[in-house]
Amino acid sequence: MRALFKENIIEALVGLVVVLVAIGFVTFAYGRTQAGSGDSGYMLTARFPNVAGVSAGTDVKVAGIKVGRVTKQSLDPASYEAIVEFGIDKALQLPIDSSAAITSEGLLGGIYVSLTPGGDSVMLKPGEEITETSGATDLMGLIGSVVNRSGDSAAPGNTPAAANSPAPAAAPAR
Numbered sequence: 001m002r003a004l005f006k007e008n009i010i011e012a013l014v015g016l017v018v019v020l021v022a023i024g025f026v027t028f029a030y031g032r033t034q035a036g037s038g039d040s041g042y043m044l045t046a047r048f049p050n051v052a053g054v055s056a057g058t059d060v061k062v063a064g065i066k067v068g069r070v071t072k073q074s075l076d077p078a079s080y081e082a083i084v085e086f087g088i089d090k091a092l093q094l095p096i097d098s099s100a101a102i103t104s105e106g107l108l109g110g111i112y113v114s115l116t117p118g119g120d121s122v123m124l125k126p127g128e129e130i131t132e133t134s135g136a137t138d139l140m141g142l143i144g145s146v147v148n149r150s151g152d153s154a155a156p157g158n159t160p161a162a163a164n165s166p167a168p169a170a171a172p173a174r
Helices: 002-007 009-033 139-150 160-164
Strands: 041-048 059-062 065-075 082-089 099-104 111-116 132-134
Touching (some): 041 099, 041 132, 082 111
Parallel strands (some): 059 111, 099 132
Antiparallel strands (some): 059 065, 065 082, 099 111
């Protein structure tokens, strides 16, 4: 057995490196997705009409600074709104009149949940819901509507009726 190991030392070392890299990758993925969330923070919820692009692990930011992550999302069967649960850093206390919006980092950037603190002196408690929300904007639909309207022949002054009607008579000069 020892002779076999000595003959294949390079292969054994390469195998060890592959196993260590795999363990490192699994550890990184576990930490990045917060699969075992429940660490130092508290949970809040918010209801959105549209959560396109948001999933578990999506960043939650205040003033562009990451303060938490989305942990769970579900659909309310009564209102057909998306319920998003997210964990927030326990050091951050948000006023009860704070708002949440699903925002894009740019045209090709990622999606995140943006929190805007309110001005109330009463703070949100763990498990409470942010009621003032704004859902995700459908960028493809917005671009499509702009493209479709750019050559619209029904723009003011371009209607078929306006094109066929005689020009209004000029007022007599005095």
